[in-house]
Amino acid sequence: MIFDSHAHLDFSEFDHDRRALMAAMKAAGIGGAIIPGVSSEHWSKQKAIAHQLQLPYTLGIHPWYCPKTLIECDQSLAALRTELMTANDSLMVGIGECGLDKPKAELAPDNPAYVPWNLQYRVLDGQLALAAELKLPLILHSVKSHNELLGMLKQYSLPRGGVIHAFNGSYETAIAYLELGFKLGIGGLLLNKNAKKLRDTVSKLPLDALLVETDSPSMTPHFLPEKRNTPLTLVQIIAEMANLQKNSNVLISEHLQQNLMQLFEL
Numbered sequence: 001m002i003f004d005s006h007a008h009l010d011f012s013e014f015d016h017d018r019r020a021l022m023a024a025m026k027a028a029g030i031g032g033a034i035i036p037g038v039s040s041e042h043w044s045k046q047k048a049i050a051h052q053l054q055l056p057y058t059l060g061i062h063p064w065y066c067p068k069t070l071i072e073c074d075q076s077l078a079a080l081r082t083e084l085m086t087a088n089d090s091l092m093v094g095i096g097e098c099g100l101d102k103p104k105a106e107l108a109p110d111n112p113a114y115v116p117w118n119l120q121y122r123v124l125d126g127q128l129a130l131a132a133e134l135k136l137p138l139i140l141h142s143v144k145s146h147n148e149l150l151g152m153l154k155q156y157s158l159p160r161g162g163v164i165h166a167f168n169g170s171y172e173t174a175i176a177y178l179e180l181g182f183k184l185g186i187g188g189l190l191l192n193k194n195a196k197k198l199r200d201t202v203s204k205l206p207l208d209a210l211l212v213e214t215d216s217p218s219m220t221p222h223f224l225p226e227k228r229n230t231p232l233t234l235v236q237i238i239a240e241m242a243n244l245q246k247n248s249n250v251l252i253s254e255h256l257q258q259n260l261m262q263l264f265e266l
């Protein structure tokens with residue numbers, strides 16, 4: 001049984017068939033998923049669902065869900081600190097998802113999806129400090145922000161490292177993360193034959209460097225008819241990874257699951 005290292009199974013897209021989906025996942029050899037947190041408004045539903053399904057989760061503030069002012073950002077970080085300090089919950093396994101998303105900071109300020117860079121920076125910086133203080137692994141989101149993120153990670157001592165989720169970058173960028181003790185979360189983009197840079201990177205990296213994920217309900221592979229992505233896509237991603245790494249599905253699956261269990265101490 002392999003786990004999806006990143007699936008937002010608490011999102012409303014799964015409200016109508018979450019249990020049926022879990023059964024379909026088990027039948028396909030997918031034992032579960034880590035449910036990443038996105039904002040303080042989502043944490044209580046997220047925790048309730050993680051407990052219902054007995055799945056591990058992380059708590060965090062996603063850059064898309066960044067509060068609108070610095071004061072609210074600091075309040076949200078204080079709330080996160082309280083949640084993490086008082087969790088006493090074996091299913092709570094890390095901090096995230098958090099990170100930087102440059103395209104969101106480059107939108108027009110009147111666009112509802114606009115998130116100013118200074119707020120993204122503040123909220124990520126606060127979560128890196130928490131990961132260092134509480135010795136928790138991180139789930140990181142980085143869109144066109146690898147240099148800035150690498151710079152920030154180097155300022156902290158992060159004993160448990162983490163994962164750069166939905167990694168899409170060059171071999172050199174991947175190595176820079178590995179040298180800081182991070183792994184790379186590989187998702188459905190690998191199934192796109194036009195994603196040449198990512199496919200080349202994955203073919204060259206050591207298997208120890210990789211995790212596998214779907215980012216459900218987002219990142220639906222282009223060839224699927226449905227709009228919603230599910231952890232069932234993991235089967236195809238692993239098959240493609242095995243193909244690129246020139247290894248068997250079974251060996252790749254075992255190794256990926258070991259990497260996940262080691263990183264999050266499952």
Ligand SMILES: [Zn+2]
Nearest residue numbers: 006036097215
């Ligand atoms: Zn996500």
